[in-house]
Amino acid sequence: MDQLEINDQLDKIMAQTESDIEKLFAKRLKSILAQMSTMYFKLSHKGQEPSWTDVNKYNRFQQEMKRIAQQLDGDYRKLILEITKSHQTLYVEKYLMMAYLFSMSNAEELGFQIPSESMIQTALINPVEYLTIPKIFEFHRRELIRKLNIEIAQSLQQGLGYSDLAYRIQQVMGFSRKKAILVARTEGGRVRSTADLQIEEDIRGKVNLDKAWMSSLDLRVRSSHRKLDGQKADAEGYFHHLGLKAKGPHMWGVANMDIQCRCTVIYLVEGKYPEYRRGRDYMDVGYQRKLANRIEKYMADEDLTYKQALKKARKELQPPSTVIPFVNYKDWKREFVA
Template identity: 60%
Template sequence: MNQQEINRILDELEAKAERDIEIVFARRLKSILAQMLEMHRKFGRNGEATWTDVNKYNRFNQEIKLIARQLNVDYKQIIKLIQASQERLYIERYLLMAYLLQQSTGEEMGFKIPSVEVIQAALTNPVEFLTLPKIFEAHRNEIIRRLNIEIAQSLQAGESYTDMAIRIENAMGWTRKKATLVARTEGGRARSQVDLAIEEQASKTARLTKVWMSSLDTRVRKSHRKLDGQKADKEGYFHYNGIGGSDHLPEHLQDKAPSLGWKAKGPRLWGIASMDIQCRCHTIFMVNGKLPEYRRGRDYMDDTYQKQLAASIDAYMSDLGLTYKQAFNKAYKEVKPPSVTIPFISYEDWRNQFSGKG
């Protein structure tokens, strides 16, 4: 097991949460379309409703109020889905990284399963208007407003049910994408928050170094591409200031680096929308200067192997212009660790033993 494999496990957990959110919106879209079809049948002429007929006796407002009540229930469900996903991501990354760090170094680092209170405190956004209820309150109000406008305009224009359905589908597609974006951002923030807890605990017995790893594709924002491969400073901060991290500054300016730009202890922790929203970057930990990995029959912590791996990563980044992630993957395939016979414990067995500690 290595950190890339852990990230892939967590990526799948995030993807599942996004699929669950899409199911909620798909069901609501189906329900609204059925409601509008019944409205055309009930209040229309020749199967097509008119603004005059629907607006009689406050019928239009009653239809919109029904949609609003249904969406209110949906958004409460979505908040619960995202919160459950955050908690799952937190505990899974914590345990997977605890296993990897302890087994690869052979040191007992004192990891303990975090309590529900600790997890919730870490995941609660300190900015009130950025909490999930506040964010989705704005989303809910906006989609209700948009559906009100689209349905009213469709009726006033004398459009058919099919034309109205297209309007509704477009509006619901917008709010589904917004909700998915929130889920992705909050899931990433949970992963960054648990990294702080991992760093705090593991640093008590080992020397940890954090490295910023950007994604592979061309959608990575310029600021995060510039952060790629940067090592955190002595206090655990990454820096973005148009120059680079503090390691790239003249020695007499390194202590002033925080005042020259922005700093954060991990991806999605800048507190700046343009740096946090939909960020797909990760933190990679080096332990005592080595990239931890643990497998049966291979010594991935061998000094010679680690030096060759680090040299290959640096060479691929400087000579080929690869991102840290690309260079890591390429070097990992080409540089092989020595074989060794050592006692091995699987993650499942370790987790069972670890859970029994409490």
Template identity: 40%
Template sequence: MKNQDDLDQYLDQMIEEAERKIDQLFANRLKEIKSQIAAMYEKYSRNGELSYTELNKYNRFRKEMEVMVTEIHQDYRELFKLIKDLMEKQFVENYLRSAYLYEFEAQVKMGFTIPTAVVIMAALENPIEKLKLPNVLEAARNEIVNDISIEIAQGLLIGEGYAKMAKRIENRVHFSRAKARRVSRTEAHRVQVEGRLRSAEKASKKADLKKMWVSTLDTKTRIGHKKLDGKVVDRDGVFKSIYGGVGKAPGHMHNAKDDINCRCSIIFLVNGKVPEVRRARVEGENVVIPYQTYEEWEKQLKKVGKHG
């Protein structure tokens, strides 16, 4: 890792890996739900048709849904853990790796230490109550449970066969998967940026820092965020979006149209320069901190933490 671009790529790869795990989680659930529905048709259908009345006898429908709901609840507990673990890693990795870059660019020790559990938990907490991760995932879980129940009931009432019923459920699960991916990326991005902001706050006591908005310039990038690309403000300054958001960084604009699924980043200029770790510095530069890999730097930091 030489600079913040390399770091952003590393962090994004981490998010993409989590998204693949989310995809697999929902693919497994869809497979199980389809299998359960197929078994319902096999056990309770008459002449190849399964009616709502037939399935509702002896509370069959309620019992089938209870099984489905229990399994979906377990999936969302796993999803919560997956996203929370991702958020913790995003914060810590960006905080420390950014600190590494600042120190080597400024050529001064800045007193960084490994973030404590209390600091990490505080960074992960969304300040908006309804957007806190447990609340968001609880609402999403209840939504998919309710929607699947309605889809099955409606399909049975109009006499759909297994194929059409399975397609109904598939569409519903895919919708919930997309929402889970969106929550994962949005929250991971929020705490990732928080990590860089906090490391810059500490580094600013030893060097002059300004921040620059960096957009992911592709067809998915919001027009308003393309307009912000390259804009430089003071370390504690704010950015203003054409969508109405005002905030200290991407993902922190306090506006859903700016923050949801945002992939933009910030780069902190250290004493007017984009920070970079170089094996050989330019002749005449003051070398206070010799070259180290990030792994060597982190190991030294942990050693200081144990004896400090």
């Protein structure tokens, strides 16, 4: 296991959460469209679309909107619970996997402890009150209900057919779905960075720990984060960009630096990349020196990102064979949490 593999596993947890959000919105869209279809069928007359007068008679329209609002209330409560549960898993797994990695690559006991309930809750709560998940989703819920109310009312007033109404509803629901995924992804990244900071705090003074910013590989990475790629943190653990500073991704306190960021940090213990696998001494001084030199060379000569250079160097360099008592992560975790 190495830090890139840890990030891949955490990405899978986040991907499952995003899939669950997709399913929740798809289910509610199907329900709303079925409700509107039934209303159109009941109120249509001789092949004519329902008139606004018919729909609004006996307070029918308000009753339909009330049903939709009640359904969305339940959906957003479920959404908050699911995302919170996912972020708890992200925090605990990130902490434990990094603790395992550092413990296995260090000769001395580092004194890691199981994250407490208060530690987890503190990590999950955004320090900015109006950016907490319940606050954000309460605003999103009200906005979604308002937009659905407007689109449905305007469609009926204009005498549009069911297919046109369905298209408008799909557009509104699709936009809200994307916003929900964006919130989950951004807050999930912040939680992962918070776990990193807790690890740093727990081993401070016990080992010489450095960290470097690592951007994603694709072309969607914002230019500011491309410039940060490979930057080492200062003595206080901060990264710097145009007068701003942060201890990790999602911690700049500026929307255009934090929202939907997919960057991570990579740690070096005593100047080495901590890794642990059977039969290879990944902490060998000579191997680590060659690895660091090769990374710098590729970044300078081939204009690769930090992550690209690291992956390429690892493919080309093999650490020396050695006999290492192997403890896999599952066995280590079972004993650690016992």
